[in-house]
Amino acid sequence: MDSTLAWLPDGSPYSPMYDDVYHALGGGLAQARQVFLGGCGLPMAWEDRASCRILETGFGLGLNFLTSWAAWQADARRSKQLHFVSLEAHPVTAADLLRSVQALHAGDAEEAALLPRLQLLAEELARAWAGLRPGLQHWDFEGRRVRLSLAVGEVRQMLPLLAQALPDPVDAVFLDGFSPAHNPAMWSAEVMQGVAQLCRPGTRLASWCVSGEVRQRLRQAGFEWRKAPGLPPKRHRLEARYLGPATDLRPGNGDA
Template sequence: MSVLLAAELVFRADGTPYSPLHDDVYHSPAGALAQTRHVFLKGNGLPDAWRLKPAFTVLETGFGMGINFLATWAAWRSDIERSAALEFVSIEKYPFSADDLRRAHAAVIDDPYVMPLALQLADAWPPLVPGIHRLSFDSDAVGLTLIFGDIADALASLRAQAFIADSLYLDGFAPARNPDMWTPSVMASLAALSSNETTFATYTSAGSVKRALRENGFEFRKVAGFSGKWAMLTGKRATSPIETNCVID
């Protein structure tokens, strides 16, 4: 049985988790949970988008420490009008070990409501072998599907299953540090996994990412980034993509 290369947990001097492999940080020094809530929850119109639906599905490119999943799970749990089910599918080529996941969460999670969820995640963490790993929480109302492996292969597998996402979290390290996560072919696969109502959000506004999105039928706008970052992108799958420069709070 093949084993994946595990991510190496390293902390910078300011306490921010850092990837030596990609020479980039896992989140802003201003806060992991706060960044997720601004970029991915607010950027995808959550929690409003899942309210009163039978199920809501998120597809994420780059699980990392799982902060996006944990923040989404916590927001879903606290919403009395939440969807009946939450499905979260995430792709990760270099997952952490369970022990390093616990260490990372202990260092960066400052919310007493989220920390118990992090402990549940670490306790359920699968072995670091390639393939699909299905985890369930909250009496099976919350499903986490982890796909350990290359993003192109993972997206092809989802396409074969006729998977469709309600929201896309375009994460992973910066395009300059991890270009394989942001290619036009990746965006084409994501478009094939989207309906015309599928939303997306990402912390980057790099020109190469905007071009790849536009070429594959996503409309987007630049909005204010997190913690002083000038811009990020939000948008949805559409037939006539148009970029605007509208900035929101």
């Protein structure tokens, strides 16, 4: 069996390597929209701008990318360009990318209306995926208005590579990964510092993860954060903002 991805009997995508699901079957889309996009103030934050650059840790099944792309398409005031930058050590197959979108459960009518659009975009992504190779690659869609830059490799090595390759800092960060207990490499202090190097003061960051250690590492990397109401069953989600290179422990970050 391929240890990258397995499908559980209920249809959930699961990682045997990390003993965790990629996302909850009924909650993946809501998480992408409310926790990641919403947590970074999107779509509003990209409106009427020349470009929006999003960095993600952990491309996985591409759900956050596809949801961002669909939200961008649907927004009449979208930025002229959308640049989605992500990294992934264990890419799934194109067939699994497609299957994961087909397996999504819509939580409400709005999500149900979104599913056919996501399937079309997943098909475009799956076609590009055929050329996947280790290291950094760029794929352009929509007449080059949407760009996906994917760094295939270990997060510790890919973040410095991105820092060298990207001409401009990112506007938003989707901090993702399997749970810190099963996937500590994704949530290390080094990763938070590496993410910070790709940010500008004001860059927003979102995550479902509110672990105290992760919050502390973010603060040490120069982010201020707050806990926001989470997507059930989680009580909280994380919203953060990059302040600039950290020199000390800043006020306003209570460890609540």
